[in-house]
Amino acid sequence: MLIVHNAGQILTLAGGSQRGHSLGNLGIVENGAVVIQSGQVLAVGKSDSLLAAYPAAERYDAGGRVVMPGFVDPHTHLVWAGDRADEFSLRQQGKPYMEILAMGGGILSTVRATRAASVAQLVTETRPRALAAFNHGTTTMEVKTGYGLTLESEINQLRAIVALDQEGPLELIPTFMGAHAVPPEYQDQPDEYVDLLCQEMLPGIYAWWQSEAPHLPLPFVDVFCERGAFDLAQSRRILEAARDLGFPLKIHADEFENLGGAALAAALGAVSADHLVKTSPKDIKALANSETVAVSLPGTPFGLNEAEFTPAKALIEADALLALATDINPGTSWCESMQFILALACRKMGLSPQQAIAAATINAAAALKLQNRVGSIEPGKQADLLILNVNDFRHLGYRFGTNLVSHVIKRGKLFPVG
Ligand code: NIG
């Protein structure tokens, strides 16, 4: 048993996910303590009374600093091979991201590198990114495939995700994204690739999962719904086929243009709709009237040096569920740090630090259907905690570019950072 005591502020985020107007309720306990047993939170309360109630527990003195739930990063493309530094130069010269993809670069350049890599190489290249994210306070992360675009190569990405999850300490939640781009072999017959996805790849992933990981929940299925990737009708076909097999759904919608992906997500009961830069007032309403979590990825417009970000204030006003994620990937947003994402969300989307913290913890957990296990510090929940280097939670959002995490606790185990 471990007691983390003498925390100036414990941000409990207790009480479940937070819709629009209630976003930012941190549930702060001052002079607090958390008691941890068998990897779970046993009790949260005032330091004095918990030290008296659990005298035999091993003690960790938080020294008056902030203790909060580990960040949940609900949208990443963490597993890839190679890099795209050359494309960064092209983009600096004014070449648009989707034009580079249309030329066979972009996502397709990472597909070539990833197809050529073994599972062991993928694990080796991805591990430092997973560790960097963990050291910056992410304790649970979703990871998409989508750089293979053949059943075999997509399964290799899933194998790398499962292997890194088992290795720990970062917990990884897989998503199958065979619909990330139309592969070069199908460049002129995109509908045939959609047929392949629906008739062979999705059932193949389902069968592979049942035989290799029957004890784990099915991965999510995600589609890049955008001109130059999959149109609305194709996205619907893929998501409906996935839903019929029992996969939970996600979508990349409205990153560059509004094709109606966010409304489709709401209509299909998707767990989340992500990006949401060009989302219309009507689609914001559709999201707000659904259980679909709106996941904003401010690292992406920042990474592409674009002016527009998710209309977060309108989503909050409409009472939608808003979450934040890094979208870490080699093209648009190579950023392991949720802390930097919070700083961007405060400046570019007008969130308060309180709102950004809730969007990056309990609401981010809801974007993975994990809000009952992670994302807050409450009895019975997994003991995934951060001890920050600061005494005031507002330093998150306010500061950027240095790591404010002192220690990460994952499933009750304490990891010093740096
Ligand atoms: O979320 N937009 C599609 N997918 C990623 C980018 C992937 C890449 O460029 O490699 C995104 O921004």
Ligand code: FE
């Ligand atoms: Fe993405």
